[in-house]
Amino acid sequence: MPHIPLPDHLPGITGLLEYRLDTALPIRELTQILLRGESTLTPGERELIATLVSARNQTRFCTAAHTKAADLLLGEDETARLVKQDYETAPVSEKMKALLAIAARAQNSGKEVTPEAVERAKQAGATDREIHDTVLITGLFCLYNKYVDGMATVTPTDPAYYQQLGERIMKGYRRPEKGFPVRPTT
C-alpha cells in the first residue's frame, strides 16, 4: 500500500504525478524532451537506457513500463530483454553498448563514470550530446525509480496494464489535456 493516499486506479508513477502537479509538470516536460525530442539516439534506444536503469534499481513498475515502450518502439521484444540480461552481448551497436555501460555506472554513482568509460563511447562514435543525454536519462530514471519505490506505489501484475501504458507513453509523456479520469470508467 502506498505511504500516502493515492487513487487506486492510477498505480505507479501516474498517481504520484497527479498528487503534486507543480512538481510533476517539469518532470513530465523533461522526460518528453529527453526521450521523445530531437536526438541522434532513436526513441527506442533512449527507452533501452531507461529500461536498463530501472532494472538495475529493481523498480518493477518502471522496468515493465519502459520495457514495453522499448518493445513497441523497436517493433520486437528481444532487444530490451537481452539488454537487461547483459547489454555487452545484446544485439545493439558498439556505441549503444558503450552508452549503456555509462548508464550502468551512473546508476550506481555519478563518480563511477570514468574518463575510460567516456573514451570508449567516443571511440565508438558517441557525440558529446549522446553522452550528456545518457547521463541525464540515467539521473532522471533514478529519480523516477526512487520516487515510485520510496512512496511504495502499487505495481500492477496484469500484462494488459503495461500494454496500455506502453502504448500511451510511446506517444509521449505529457499529461493528458483533460487530466485523468477521477474514477475508473470501467
Added chain:
Amino acid sequence: MAHIHVPEGVPGIRSLVMYRPDTGQHLYALAQALLRNESPLSEAERELIATFVSALNDCNFCAGSHAAAARFLFGQDKDLVDQVIADYQTAPISDKLKALLTIARHVQQDARTVSDELVAEARRQGATDRDIHDTVLIAATFCMFNRYVDGLATLTPDPSAYEAMGERMGTVGYVMPSAPVPIDNS
C-alpha cells in the same frame, strides 16, 4: 576536466544547463517548485534535505552549494547544517526532521527500504502526507542532480565560492543562467 565540452570556468549544474538549456529550464523549474513553492517544510529544511542527500552521494558541488543555501536560510541557526552533515541524529533539529532525514537516507541508498515503520515513525513525530511526499521527492531529485553533475565530471569550485552561491539561491532562487559567469575567487 568535464567529460563533454561545457562552458569553461562555470561550475556544476550551471555549466550543464548552459550546455543544454532546453532540458536545463525544466531542471531549474523542478528545483524551484520543490525547494521554493508552498510546502509544510520550510525552505531551509528543504535545502537541508538536499544537502544531506548530496553529501551521502559524495557530490561535493551539490553538497557545498546547498549547504551554503541552507546556512543562509537558517540564519543564526546556521551551525546546525554542519552538525546534520556530521551526524543528524545528534544535531539540534526536531525529531520530525530526524525521522524525515532517515527516510531521505533510505531513498538515497535503496528506496525499496522506505518501510511502513519508517513512515509510521515520521507520522508519530508529526509528519503529514505532504512532508513525507516532499521528502521522498527531494531525495529522489537530488539523486538525479548528483549523478548528472558528477557523471559528467563538471567543475567543482574552490570552497570559497559557495557562500555567494548560497546567498543567491536563498534570495533569487533557481533562475537559469543566461551567459557564462566566471568563478569569482576573490
